[in-house]
Amino acid sequence: MGVFLSLAKFLLKLALAGFVLVLLAVAGVYYSLAPELPEVDTLREVQFQTPLRIYSSDSKLIAEFGEKRRTPVAYDSIPTDFVQAFQAAEDSRFFEHIGIDIKGLARAAMQLATSGQIQSGGSTITMQVAKNFFLTRERTFTRKFNEILLALRIEQELTKEEIFELYVNKIYLGQRAYGIEAAANVYYGASIDELTLAQKAMIAGLPKAPSADNPISNPNRALERRNWILQRMHGLGYISDQDYEEAAASPLTARYHGADIELDAPYIAEMVRSELFEQYGENLYNDGFRVYTTINSGMQEAANRALRDGLLAYSERHGYRGPESQLDTAPTPELVASTLAGMTSYAGLEPAIVTEVMDKSIRASRRNGEETVVEWPELEWARRYRSSNLVGPAPRTATDILSVGDVIRLQATDNGWRLSQLPQVQGAFAALKPNDGAIQALAGGFNFNLNKFNRATQALRQPGSNFKPFVYAAALENGFTPASLINDAPVVFHDASLESSWRPENYSRQFYGPTRLREGLYKSRNLVSIRLLRAIGIETAVDYIQGFGFDPERLPRNLSLSLGTADLTPLEIVTGYAALANGGYRVSPYLIQRIEDPYGNLIQEARPARVCEDCDTGTEPADAAAQPTEAAAQPVAPRVMDPRTAYLMYNMLQDVIRQGTATRARVLERGDLAGKTGTTNDQKDAWFTGFNRDLVATTWVGFDQPQTLGRREFGSTAALPIWIDFMQSALADAPENGPTQPDGIVRVKIDPSSGLLAYPGQNNAIFEVFRAEDVPTQPAHGTAGNRSGGALTTDDIF
Incomplete structure (x- = not known):
């Protein structure tokens, strides 16, 4: 027993020693x-590595950038x-x-x-x-x-x-x-x-x-x-x-879900990404920023749809260019599947291969393996493309259009499927709020995945007559009135730097004599614009026009400026028009409303200069004591037009829709809309920009490498329908909001031929609006017509 206890003590001490060790x-x-x-x-x-997410103003996801979700x-x-x-x-x-x-x-x-x-x-x-x-x-x-x-x-x-x-x-x-x-x-x-x-x-x-x-x-x-x-x-x-x-017992339900993109706005996403990358670098993709843009999701969807449909309509008007390719052998299911697997759908245009051609229909296999029949009403548009000005005869049967093995594009419609094609023509669309420049919708082309070039912000194109309102505004600020007469007559300009003399014309190649400014604008008379610019002076006009936000270096110092030969982007054009819509204030377009971190904390918020009609043009309200605190801190948009000039321009541009080159827009049945068409030489660019007090939008249509759109294609035919489709949706539930008449505006009856006061009892007299100091003082009856507003020479009149 003693030995056992001794051994136990020894082992305990050893264990304790081991434990201590x-x-x-x-x-x-x-x-x-x-x-x-x-x-x-x-x-x-x-800080978790979280991707950049970009949203619309109503919190719909536009894009996600970053390796880690x-x-x-x-x-x-x-x-x-x-x-x-x-x-x-x-x-x-x-x-x-x-x-x-x-x-x-x-x-x-x-x-x-x-x-x-x-x-x-x-x-x-x-x-x-x-x-x-x-x-x-x-x-x-x-x-x-x-x-x-x-x-x-x-x-x-x-x-x-x-x-x-x-x-x-x-x-x-x-x-x-x-x-x-x-x-x-x-x-x-x-x-x-x-x-x-x-x-x-x-x-x-x-x-x-x-x-x-x-x-x-x-x-x-x-x-x-x-x-x-x-x-x-x-x-x-x-x-x-x-x-x-x-x-x-539950079945396996997992499957891959990509980023849940709720709003198709890839041009917007890339604009935001590139802007923020300059500020944050690579950290942008890991810091979990939530970027809320100014984009209105409903308007963006309307813009996407309107631009797509407008470009496809143009493409169909000019005929079918044929299949994208042709299979070398008969279209077996395996060959069809492998061919279509490598193709991409763009803007709803799905690739397919023709497997059977009947008299008035075709059968085509789509990428999902389904066979689709396309009936004659969705085929008969496909006259053969010859040139921008010429199409072939109307097809009589489906064999006049397609053959078995053709690789084609189909578009889903309410009635099934329609033969389509990827348009070669391009376009751009931009819409913003006139009161602060907030971009509401923007599309830089037919489809971002097909071509990533953003034509709304990067394409420098000539606006043509779409630029004329800025020249007319300069004229109104320099003594002219809507009733001033300018002669619509031939003129020749000699310039030693040119190989030949310049002989500008109206599109109709006709001349109409003395023409009131209002009529010259809504009928888009080129000679009126040229003579008007010459009367006020090129430098005077350029100094005034650059106040709308245009780069003066891109405004030509010659009379061609009046015809819109400046190289401008659609976003620059729509920003300039914002001043015509908002009563005469210059705003700057902006896209990023606010940036939050992953937990919703505010990192950055936009403070755009906003229209404040009761404020001075500085950054503080005119009467700070009378303004709320928030208004006192808000930058104020500078005034660039006399409010009466802005009203006159709005009123004149309403006539473009009422009775001028944009009468198609009357289908909207609104009295608050105004705008201007634009078409350049040889119909290489087609424009329409229009607005009310709440929204201003522009549309451009053209080829990336400038070429004619066709002799029957103008701003009113190629661009205006896109704008109409957008506005029909964007303003569907909005009340009318037209210009407010400022003090100092007078409405009187005039003689339409001379622009002077109508004589008593004159049957064809019309109403015109003037600044109070510019109202004509003489009646038209029995006079040679003393014109008010602007000093005109004999050459100007005759």
């Missing part, structure tokens, strides 16, 4: 490693059974332990001792946080010890909820998804609070092996992993028998 060894390792450990409190300031969530937003699913999968005692699991570590130590390698890490969720944020993934004892030390520190510094939140937002879950919210979106197209129990268990099973256990690439293995987790949840008492049975 182990403690000393651990302490030694700790003090050698501790100084090298990172500061745990940095976890409180962690991640949407951080707060712990309070995580469903309880989702937390329990991760506990069952990774760390069932997470809320009880101090950051390490002794059993798991003992198991890992035994594996290290027997095999020389750590096979199962024995890691808690806290240890995984330490590893994911601070350490490498190498399997060494030193890294494991650092992981343990960091886990203990993390547990001292952070709450369990904070640790769990860091974990579920950091982990990689396959398919570029980082964090549980991104995974829910990628695999199920839903948010975490919309998932079923089975779906939550599926995601909870991914951290261990996000590729091997992936429900998309390896559904059988993923299903086994999911059901094991459900069984663990049931065994741990997290879920009931019924919950377990129902979830385990």
Whole structure:
């Protein structure tokens, strides 16, 4: 017995000595490693790599940029059974332990001792946080010890909820998804609070092996992993028998969901991305910015649709250019599938291959394998294209149009499918709010994926007659009135720098004699514009016109300026017209309304200069005491036109729609609309810009490499219908909002031939508006016509 006690005491002392040695060894390792450990409190300031997301003003997702899809969530937003699913999968005692699991570590130590390698890490969720944020993934004892030390520190510094939140937002879950919210979106197209129990268990099973256990690439293995987790949840008492049975019996529903783009506005997305990249560089794609634009989603959809339909209508008017290609052999199902697999749909134009041609219809195979019959009403438009001015005879049968094996484009319609083609013509559209320049809609071409060049902001084109309102505004500011007469008669200009003399003409090649300014504008008479510019002086006009925001370096210093030969972008044009719409104030277009961080904190907010009719043209209200605090801080748009001039221009441009070159717009049945068509020489560019007080929009149509659109294509035929389609939608529920007549405007009856006061009882007298000081003082009857407004020479009149 004594020997046994002595042996027991010896073994106890030996164990104590061994324990002390182990403690000393651990302490030694700790003090050698501790100084090298990172500061745990940095976890409180962690910034997750989150993609850039761009939204419309009404929060519809336009685009997402960044390699990692991640949407951080707060712990309070995580469903309880989702937390329990991760506990069952990774760390069932997470809320009880101090950051390490002794059993798991003992198991890992035994594996290290027997095999020389750590096979199962024995890691808690806290240890995984330490590893994911601070350490490498190498399997060494030193890294494991650092992981343990960091886990203990993390547990001292952070709450369990904070640790769990860091974990579920950091982990990689396959398919570029980082964090549980991104995974829910990628695999199920839903948010975490919309998932079923089975779906939550599926995601909870991914951290261990996000590729091997992936429900998309390896559904059988993923299903086994999911059901094991459900069984663990049931065994741990997290879920009931019924919950377990129902979830385990659930079919696999995961499939890949790309970024849930809600609004098709790729030109807008690229404008935002490129602007912010200059400011933030590569960090832009990781810092999780949420950019809210000024874009109105309804208007953007209307702009997309109007521009697409307008360009397709132009394309059909000029005939069918034929199939995109032709198969070399008979179209077998395998050949059709392989050919179409490499083709892309653009703006709803789907590739297809003709498999049968009948008398008045065709049969075509689409990319999804379906056979589609296209009937004669959707084929008969396809007269053969000859040139911009010529099409072939009307087809009589489908064989006049297509052959078996032709690779074509089809467009879905309300009645089925229609033969179509990718248009070679291009266009641009831009709309903004006149009161502050907020861009409401913008499209830079037929389709961004087909051609990424943004014609709304990058294409420098001549606006033609669309530019004339700025010349007329300069004239009104320099003594002319809407009733002033300018002679619409031939004129020849000699210039030593030109090889020949310049003989400008009206499009009709006719001349109409003395013409009132109002009539010259709404009928778009070229000779009137030229003589008007010569009368006020080119430098005077340029100095005035640049106030609308145009670059003076791109305004030609010759009389061709009156015909719109300046090189301008559609966005510049629509911005200039904003001053005609808003009463005479210059605004600047802007696209980014505000930028938030991933948690909704405001980083940046636009402060555009806004129209303030009761303010001076500086940055403070005229009567600061009478203005609200917000108005006092808001920049004020500078006035560039006399309010009476702005009113006269608006009123004159309304006649372009009432009785001029844009009468098609009367279909909108609104009295508040005004605008101007524009067509350049040889019909290379077609424009229409129009507005009311709430919205101004422009449309341009042309070829990227300038060539004629065709002799019957003008601003009124190619561009105006697009504008009409847009406005019909954009203003559908909006009340009329036309110009407000300012003080100092007088409306009197005049003689339409002379522009003077109508004589008593004159039957053909018309009303005209004037600034009070410019009202004619003499009646027309019995006089030679003393013209008011502007000093005109004999040459001007005759």
